[in-house]
Amino acid sequence: MENTNNITEIILLGLSQNKKVKNLCFLLFLFCYIPIWMGDVLIITSITCSQLIDQPMYFLLNSLALSDLYYSSTVTPKLVTNLLKERNTIYYTSCMAQLFAMHFFGGIEVFILTVMAYDRYVAICRYLHCGVVMSRPRCNAEVTACCSGGFLHSFIHCLLITTLSFCGPSEMDHYFYDVFPLLELACTATHRARILVVANSGMMGPVVFVVVMLSYLLIVYTIRAYPTESHRKALSTCSSHVTVVVLFFVPVLFVYIRPAATFPEDKVFALFYTIIAPMFNPLIYTLRNMEMKDAMRKICCQKSFFIGRQLI
Secondary structure (H helix, E strand, O other): OOOOEOOOEEEEOOOOOOHHHHHHHHHHHHHHHHHHHHHHHHHHHHHHOOHHHHOHHHHHHHHHHHHHHHHHHOOHHHHHHHOOOOOEEEEHHHHHHHHHHHHHHHHHHHHHHHHHHHHHHHHHHOHHHHHHHOOHHHHHHHHHHHHHHHHHHHHHHHHHHHOOOEOOOOEEOOOOOOHHHHHHHEOOOOHHHHHHHHHHHHHHHHHHHHHHHHHHHHHHHHHOOOOHHHHHHHHHHHHHHHHHHHHHHHHHHHHHOOOOOOOOHHHHHHHHHHHHHHHHHHHHHHHOOHHHHHHHHHHHHHHHHHHHHHHO
């Protein structure tokens, strides 16, 4: 049967219909989005304008900050502006564009986090071969593979949605356009599509999470014989990444690993991997990293010196 689509606009019900709650959320998420931009731009500038870009760990961190910036920008600005509106509508084509962009940059972030875990494993457990295994051409190839994996992941989701028929109702109980809420609006059988979505997102998340955790178990097993100082330094370089992985993956797994269905709690858990995790990522990666602090300090000093010379 030929697919039909009688929906031209989709209405987002958002986080709440209460005016006071919406105003409070507007201020809260606005003050979350500003640190995301400031933190990621500062990381990108500090790494790109220093010798840290030559190190695989910081090259990958630079790519993560860039994907983080794009990923959060696919959801947060629309959420903030919608909180000021009485009726939040979007054209179906714009909905599909947001769906593609979110899963594209989200997929890139997931794969880069995996590559970063592999980089830590190589740097600690195979440090004699680190220069060859994590060379610049190899890092470029890995980031390219992450982008390709993110594109394939997002393309599959969008392809599944475009094969369905939508004929109303057009109200979605969410604050952004995701796969499961869209499946609730379809007027055709979605059982097969739900299985494919779970196979795509639901399997990718656990597999990547297990791979990352295994890499850190191998690191812990390897460094058990290290001297105390080296042991502490190795764990310090890994703790930031583990924190980011847990903060991002746990809510993602809750939403996507279970049978394909939507619950009111999904909106709360989605806030963690769309806004809260991107906001904390720059803080987590910089507060305990002396090299990043030194690079940021140099960038700020150079900027202050340049401004001072202009004022003279």
